[in-house]
Amino acid sequence: xxxxxxxxxxxxxxxxxxxxxxxxxxxxxxxxxxxxxxxxxxxxxxxxxxxxxxxxxxxxxxxxxxxxxxxxxxxxxxxxxxxxxxxxxxxxxxxxxxxxxxxxxxxxxxxxxxxxxxxxxxxxxxxxxxxxxxxxxxxxxxxxxxxxxxxxxxxxxxxxxxxxxxxxxxxxxxxxxxxxxxxxxxxxxxxxxxxxxxxxxxxxxxxxxxxxxxxxxxxxxxxxxxxxxxxxxxxxxxxxxxxxxxxxxxxxxxxxxxxxxxxxxxxxxxxxxxxxxxxxxxxxxxxxxxxxxxxxxxxxxxxxxxxxxxxxxxxxxxxxxxxxxxxxxxxxxxxxxxxxxxxxxxxxxxxxxxxxxxxxxxxxxxxxxxxxxxxxxxxxxxxxxxxxxxxxxxxxxxxxxxxxxxxxxxxxxxxxxxxxxxxxxxxxxxxxxxxxxxxx
Amino acid sequence: xxxxxxxxxxxxxxxxxxxxxxxxxxxxxxxxxxxxxxxxxxxxxxxxxxxxxxxxxxxxxxxxxxxxxxxxxxxxxxxxxxxxxxxxxxxxxxxxxxxxxxxxxxxxxxxxxxxxxxxxxxxxxxxxxxxxxxxxxxxxxxxxxxxxxxxxxxxxxxxxxxxxxxxxxxxxxxxxxxxxxxxxxxxxxxxxxxxxxxxxxxxxxxxxxxxxxxxxxxxxxxxxxxxxxxxxxxxxxxxxxxxxxxxxxxxxxxxxxxxxxxxxxxxxxxxxxxxxxxxxxxxxxxxxxxxxxxxxxxxxxxxxxxxxxxxxxxxxxxxxxxxxxxxxxxxxxxxxxxxxxxxxxxxxxxxxxxxxxxxxxxxxxxxxxxxxxxxxxxxxxxxxxxxxxxxxxxxxxxxxxxxxxxxxxxxxxxxxxxxxxxxxxxxxxxxxxxxxxxxx
Numbered sequence: 074x075x076x077x078x079x080x081x082x083x084x085x086x087x088x089x090x091x092x093x094x095x096x097x098x099x100x101x102x103x104x105x106x107x108x109x110x111x112x113x114x115x116x117x118x119x120x121x122x123x124x125x126x127x128x129x130x131x132x133x134x135x136x137x138x139x140x141x142x143x144x145x146x147x148x149x150x151x152x153x154x155x156x157x158x159x160x161x162x163x164x165x166x167x168x169x170x171x172x173x174x175x176x177x178x179x180x181x182x183x184x185x186x187x188x189x190x191x192x193x194x195x196x197x198x199x200x201x202x203x204x205x206x207x208x209x210x211x212x213x214x215x216x217x218x219x220x221x222x223x224x225x226x227x228x229x230x231x232x233x234x235x236x237x238x239x240x241x242x243x244x245x246x247x248x249x250x251x252x253x254x255x256x257x258x259x260x261x262x263x264x265x266x267x268x269x270x271x272x273x274x275x276x277x278x279x280x281x282x283x284x285x286x287x288x289x290x291x292x293x294x295x296x297x298x299x300x301x302x303x304x305x306x307x308x309x310x311x312x313x314x315x316x317x318x319x320x321x322x323x324x325x326x327x328x329x330x331x332x333x334x335x336x337x338x339x340x341x342x343x344x345x346x347x348x349x350x351x352x353x354x355x356x357x358x359x360x361x362x363x364x365x366x367x368x369x370x371x372x373x374x375x376x377x378x379x380x381x382x383x384x385x386x387x388x389x390x391x392x393x394x395x396x397x398x399x400x401x402x403x404x405x406x407x408x409x410x411x412x413x414x415x416x417x418x419x420x421x422x423x424x425x426x427x428x429x430x431x432x433x434x435x436x437x438x439x440x441x442x443x444x445x446x447x448x449x450x451x452x453x454x455x456x457x458x459x460x461x462x463x464x465x466x467x468x469x470x471x472x473x474x475x476x477x478x479x480x481x482x483x484x485x486x487x488x489x490x491x492x493x494x495x496x497x498x499x500x501x502x503x504x505x506x507x508x509x510x511x512x513x
Numbered sequence: 514x515x516x517x518x519x520x521x522x523x524x525x526x527x528x529x530x531x532x533x534x535x536x537x538x539x540x541x542x543x544x545x546x547x548x549x550x551x552x553x554x555x556x557x558x559x560x561x562x563x564x565x566x567x568x569x570x571x572x573x574x575x576x577x578x579x580x581x582x583x584x585x586x587x588x589x590x591x592x593x594x595x596x597x598x599x600x601x602x603x604x605x606x607x608x609x610x611x612x613x614x615x616x617x618x619x620x621x622x623x624x625x626x627x628x629x630x631x632x633x634x635x636x637x638x639x640x641x642x643x644x645x646x647x648x649x650x651x652x653x654x655x656x657x658x659x660x661x662x663x664x665x666x667x668x669x670x671x672x673x674x675x676x677x678x679x680x681x682x683x684x685x686x687x688x689x690x691x692x693x694x695x696x697x698x699x700x701x702x703x704x705x706x707x708x709x710x711x712x713x714x715x716x717x718x719x720x721x722x723x724x725x726x727x728x729x730x731x732x733x734x735x736x737x738x739x740x741x742x743x744x745x746x747x748x749x750x751x752x753x754x755x756x757x758x759x760x761x762x763x764x765x766x767x768x769x770x771x772x773x774x775x776x777x778x779x780x781x782x783x784x785x786x787x788x789x790x791x792x793x794x795x796x797x798x799x800x801x802x803x804x805x806x807x808x809x810x811x812x813x814x815x816x817x818x819x820x821x822x823x824x825x826x827x828x829x830x831x832x833x834x835x836x837x838x839x840x841x842x843x844x845x846x847x848x849x850x851x852x853x854x855x856x857x858x859x860x861x862x863x864x865x866x867x868x869x870x871x872x873x874x875x876x877x878x879x880x881x882x883x884x885x886x887x888x889x890x891x892x893x894x895x896x897x898x899x900x901x902x903x904x905x906x907x908x909x910x911x912x913x914x915x916x917x918x919x920x921x922x923x924x925x926x927x928x929x930x931x932x933x934x935x936x937x938x939x940x941x942x943x944x945x946x947x948x949x950x951x952x953x
Contacts, residue, residue, distance in 0.1 A: 076565075080832070090617070091554040094555045109866075111896070112869075112894055114865060114914075115531065115538050115865075116529070117528070117529070120560075121642070139583045140578045140579070140598065141579055142632035143577040154583070172520040180910075183531060190580075220899065391515050392517075425554060426549075429552075453550075474618050
């Protein structure tokens with residue numbers, strides 16, 4: 074025996090019963106299908122990276138899980154750990170592209186659906202092990218702006234198909250923030266972005282205070298910064314609202330033109346699915362243009378479930394080449410965990426089995442097994458009972474697992490086979506060589 | 514930039530180009546389909562377990578990767594690591610069953626296809642990160658012997674469908690070894706099994722010497738032990754061969770009866786697919802009955818690619834209950850790595866895309882995009898070119914990625930759309946609303 078608490082759940086590491094895992098797997102299938110329908114190819118990167126590669130992006134050092142052989146000795150134990158588990162798919166993908174540059178065809182369009190690990194303090198929506206589903210484009214030349222619109226469309230379509238009950242993707246462009254801040258004479262625009270990104274957490278007063286204290290900005294400048302952050306809109310009209318603030322710079326103009334293009338491309342979607350929101354910046358330093366954040370409409374206080382953007386320098390910086398990129402990440406575990414917790418996901422079946430072939434008292438095993446093989450050979454998912462046993466026990470098993478059909482091979486020679494629809498209780502004669510499930 | 518060697522492959526952590534990952538993914542789909550066709554339900558366990566749970570099975574301590582936050586401080590850094598990456602699926606499944614006993618329906622039939630990690634020295638067929646595909650049954654009562662036959666059948670069917678070019682599964686029963694050794698008066702049968710299991714590595718001479726030196730067995734006993742290990746056969750006839758050695762014990766009789774039953778059930782399969790081999794024991798201590806080891810016919814010197822057996826005490830031992838189990842594991846990475854290395858796997862396409870819709874000079878983006886949407890809406894996997902560009906470059910892209918069809922929206926109003934079959938070069942008029950790919 075092992076101490077009972079060692080068998081328990083580990084905080085931050087979600088695990089599902091089979092009935093929920095079946096739903097999660099169907100989600101993964103659905104996401105893959107959509108990613109592939111847009112022509113993205115699958116890759117899977119190893120789970121570990123050199124610590125230096127992960128740290129290069131900064132800001133994440135406290136969250137990384139290093140790995141080391143439990144019985145490491147001597148030099149191996151004395152050195153700092155060489156490898157750590159990845160904390161997202163973007164950095165490993167960047168490394169993969171840099172390492173396989175000559176083997177890949179560009180534009181390289183890949184999707185990746187894997188686990189990642191972060192040593193965060195677990196709280197609602199934050200996990201230590203979680204699945205992310207990423208889609209990205211990397212090219213050796215400029216990536217057309219159309220991809221900036223394709224990414225949120227893929228997310229919209231995915232969340233719609235998964236039935237999450239609505240989503241809203243907020244869109245901004247880092248060039249607008251950079252250009253606007255530069256136009257205001259704020260040289261350290263990166264720092265300003267970082268502070269404004271805290272609006273959700275610390276509010277207008279907190280951000281004002283930080284801008285004054287940390288950047289010594291005057292009230293007028295702070296007012297202008299906050300005025301930009303207040304602009305929101307569901308269409309191209311936001312461009313005019315920003316222009317009306319009277320700040321000018323070439324980078325700002327470029328950013329506004331890009332945002333306008335993207336909002337225009339998204340105009341055919343339902344109102345409110347996409348919102349231009351000049352307050353969002355995304356935490357990660359590597360974004361250079363369009364950025365996205367998606368929330369579930371039904372749970373506005375729950376953390377962002379998808380995020381991404383354009384990063385024109387991340388991949389190339391690893392090998393000193395120009396390799397622009399853009400992508401978006403779906404936080405599968407974060408969404409799935411919330412929807413199962415809220416009862417939106419209602420699993421019914423505990424097994425994929427379509428048919429249970431029973432072994433009634435007085436039955437013949439060879440016939441039970443042969444029947445199962447015939448049904449299985451026709452593409453059905455089939456279990457059989459391997460021992461004579463009370464029919465009640467076998468039917469209870471089918472009922473408990475949610476198996477929709479139970480098959481009765483005849484006990485008397487020459488009698489017909491029968492099948493029972495467990496949902497409506499109807500039982501009827503059937504031939505394993507030709508029967509197909511109703512509603513199947 | 515980052516030091517170039519940091520971008521390189523890490524020994525023991527295989528990673529594939531998209532064209533190979535597509536094949537690997539199709540393998541995973543195929544295995545899942547077969548597992549589900551036998552009524553096994555999916556679960557996914559977290560990647561980490563408490564170190565104590567992993568160490569309980571012994572013999573594996575040197576191979577375990579512990580994890581720890583890179584920036585752990587104070588108490589967290591001073592304590593031995595609490596969690597480690599799992600090294601197989603069996604121990605995590607046992608813990609999962611023990612933890613969820615009241616939520617599961619028994620017999621619990623599950624499959625699991627996940628990565629595992631071992632800190633082994635990399636060599637041909639040994640990896641530090643690898644995918645295993647496991648199928649197991651756990652019950653609260655005796656598990657019928659038919660499952661002992663079902664497990665190798667599932668493996669046979671899987672390897673057959675994957676096209677590995679033939680496999681041979683060697684089957685034995687631990688009860689035969691235990692009963693035979695006991696019948697010979699060898700009380701420490703576990704130790705004798707462990708030594709005989711080295712036959713493949715150190716040969717008859719080595720095993721004889723170890724049995725004499727470590728267990729002080731006489732020549733006659735050693736001779737009898739080796740005589741058993743020499744017995745092989747493709748049918749029930751092996752039972753008679755063992756009986757002819759003249760050793761007797763109740764456990765031996767039980768084991769022979771079980772092996773005879775399993776070989777009888779497998780008689781309908783091609784000769785040589787299943788071999789009773791009285792020399793195999795499997796390294797792991799928890800097996801209690803039938804054991805399996807599968808090799809690829811074409812690569813007899815390559816390590817075992819599948820293995821498993823019956824373990825009637827492993828799961829129950831965690832919570833002091835009776836929970837017999839049986840299962841088998843397919844070493845996906847081990848098989849896939851070898852077959853791609855030997856050129857048995859010949860990937861052709863670098864993307865799942867069915868159709869590339871080109872954007873010819875003078876074309877209309879709205880039309881290009883609308884055509885792609887129509888085709889995608891009909892279930893096809895579709896990329897589109899987002900900018901006007903030389904047709905040559907767009908066709909080269911389709912050719913380089915192995916995209917089978919290229920679609921040409923008309924440049925002149927009213928002209929028909931055309932599609933080109935990239936394999937045979939034939940180009941013809943087509944309507945996006947009704948066209949279906951040839952051989953699609």
